[in-house]
Amino acid sequence: MSDLELIIQRLGLRGHRVTGSRRRVLDALLAAPAHFTVDDVLQRADGVGRATVFRTMKLLQDLNVVCRVMMEDGSRHYRISARGHHHHLVCRSCGRVEDFAICDVSALVQELSSSTEYEIEGHWLEVYGRCQSCRTTQPLATAGSESNGS
Ligand SMILES: [Zn+2]
Ligand SMILES: [Zn+2]
Ligand SMILES: [Zn+2]
Known part of the structure; x- marks a missing residue:
């Protein structure tokens, strides 16, 4: 099943119709690079307003077909992903994004929940570094030393 078919199927299962403007947003998402901003979608979705793009993106996140990525500079990107x-x-270096499903924070969440009596509803974790191909093609001048942030 293509990404588009999967998304349309999930929308349908939840009773959402694929209106003309939603379809234009979907086409824009699928034509966009591996990760993209709302502005990228706006530029590609002719005649669809910002509010509609935002609402559609929110809906697609709720349906678990689009995920948010926080880039290191704080900008918010999106990515098509049907994972949970x-x-x-x-x-x-190159801005590539990969998903990983190993989530080992449940012990921490439980600990926090019992020590603070918060009802924990979610968490956010992004890991930054340099991918293997960037490490091969552009070795750091200070090779071997830890990144000291910036
Ligand atoms: Zn993701
Ligand atoms: Zn890279
Ligand atoms: Zn997690």
């Missing part, structure tokens, strides 16, 4: 709960590995 997962996190991201973000390369600081």
